[in-house]
Amino acid sequence: MFKKVLVANRGEVAVRIIRTLKEMGIKAVAIYSTADKNSLHVQIADEAICVGGPKPADSYINMKNVISAAVLTGSEAIHPGYGFLSENALFAEMVGDVGIKWIGPRPETIDLMGNKEHARNEMRQADVPVIPGSLGYIHNVGEAREVANEIGYPVLLKAAAGGGGKGMRFIYADDELQENFTNAQAEAKLNYGDEHMYIEKVMLNCRHIEMQVIRDQQGNVVCFPERNCSLQRRNQKVMEESPAASMTTDMREDMIDVVTKAVNAIDYENTGTIEFLQDQSGQFYFMEMNTRIQVEHPVTEMVTGLDLVRLQVQVAAGETLPLKQEDVKIQGHAVEMRLTAEKPEANFAPSAGKVDFVFLPTGGPGVRIDSALYNGDMIQPFYDSMIAKLIAHDETREEAIAKLARMIDETSIVGVSTSKNFQEALLKDEGVLTDQFTTKYLEEHFLPEWEASLATDE
Known part of the structure; x- marks a missing residue:
């Protein structure tokens, strides 16, 4: 097992990875830009090293600087998280060239699946249904x-x-x-x-259903319960849940068979997510594959009781997966929402600045908050606007959504604008509550009505 791993990311995902590394007895190295020198991921890491200026091009996606940081700190592996360099085949290749293990698939696999047309052709050859x-x-x-x-x-x-x-x-x-x-x-x-x-x-009236999978170096494959990510704005996910209420046991087993066939066909290593569009008949079609951990991986962890980052590290270290497909059980229902530093009422304009006060509801069973936010923190204008993920787990979908609504209601952030009001309204929407939504529901139905209500209130 690795003794030291560099986390090539920032914010909540860096914090989340560092926590698992510490629990595994692995020293965690953080990288940071000059704008992030006081960030939480820097404070909780065993070591931290600056890799450049505030702009991502000068720091978090500066490949030479990140690799130099790994070499200088004696890191044996790099975990890229998501975003930034996580799906950059050249970077993954450079990491391997200097004798450091990439916690993810091989560079040629990233390159293959990163090109959507090549990926579609590969899936056709593997008899995976393609749009x-x-x-x-x-x-x-x-x-x-x-x-x-x-x-x-x-x-x-x-x-x-x-x-x-x-x-x-x-x-x-x-x-x-x-x-x-x-x-x-x-x-x-x-x-x-x-x-x-x-x-x-264009597949009309469809749902966005995805399945996360992991495959070890010995060829063992484990698929995890599917996620429904159909609530989207500008092709960006707004809410994710697992399992998908529209999926039957037979549909799920079919998807597991297809995903297993797909990853075996490309000799995949580590974790990834295959995304599908599911039509009204229940038939699903391959859309793309993300060759990294996903933003929404916590809902999968909540319904399985597994630590996906731990599994990633174990697989990268050459270990055999410690579980088989039959060991993966669906336990209840989980829902996740992304809290962002934005002004939804002003076309979701970003909001940067100092966080004077923050309270995130971390108490109670089935409650999870993934965030790097703290009192006095600075929301930087250089990076993604997501500042926290609120995840609720309960026995049923209805109970999980009610819990998430309660969590959002308790959330308080002073100093920057957030998406809280938008999310509160979304969790009261009848279409969301009854699972009657497709990928276009948010933009074609909910948002026009919500924006009209804001204008009426004024």
């Missing part, structure tokens, strides 16, 4: 129009190297194609340095 779409890259509007006419509108134009909604456009008719293609391709090149595009059929 209908282009069979290769789309280079220009003419090719895009040909595919769109073949599969039918609406279509989704996506950056092959993308993620998180960049370089993505929904196109409902031919006359929308020219402008959207030009803009999406330019956005893809700006954000990813890659202008390759592909098209897939």
Whole structure:
């Protein structure tokens, strides 16, 4: 087992990883930017080293600086968390080149699954159901129009190297194609340095269902209960839960079979998440694979009683998974919401500044808070706006949501604006409470009504 691991991240995910490393008796090394020198992950780590200025390009995604920090501190492995360099194949390769273990899949796997069109082709070869779409890259509007006419509108134009909604456009008719293609391709090149595009059929009235999986170096595979991540804004998840209320036992077993087949086909190592769209008939189609730990992994941990980061570290160290598929049991229901430093009533504008006071409800059974926030902390303008994850677990979905609503009600943060009011309203919405929502529900139904109510209140 490793004696020292560097955590190549910041904020709540760095804190969460460091805590598991300490419980395993492994020394944790934190990295930080000059803006983060007083952050919680720096304070609780065994060692901390500055890797550059406030901007991510100067610090958290400065590959040479991060690797130098690992070498200088004698770290034997690097855990990337999520975001930043977590799905950067070049970085993972550089880590291995200097004799440090990457806690994640091999670089070539990250590269394969990071390119959405290559991933789709690989899944087709493994007999995994894939959303209908282009069979290769789309280079220009003419090719895009040909595919769109073949599969039918609406279509989704996506950056092959993308993620998180960049370089993505929904196109409902031919006359929308020219402008959207030009803009999406330019956005893809700006954000990813890659202008390759592909098209897939828009699946209407679908749910976003994903399944996390882990595979060790010996080829043993364990799949975890699925998560419903259908409540989204601008292709970003807002609420996640496990298990998905719409899934039957047969559907779940089918998904486990498909996911197992997929990771075996690409000789996957460590943990990842395969994301599907599920149509109204219950059929699911491969969308993409994230080759890292997910933001929403706590709901999986809550319903299984497992520590996924611990499993990641064990697998990276060459150990055999300490459990089999039949050992994974679903215990109750878990729901997670992301508390952000934003102004939802002002089109979710970011809010930075000093946190004068913070209270997060950490007491009671089935309650979990993942956060790096503390009184006097500074919310920096350079990074993602998420400041805490509130996770509730109970025997039923209804009880878990009620608990989460209570937790959000108790939450108090003074000094910056947060998404609290938006989340409180969301957990009172009838469609959310009755599980009657798809991937477009938030933007097409909830948000217009909520924004109208704000205007009425004024």
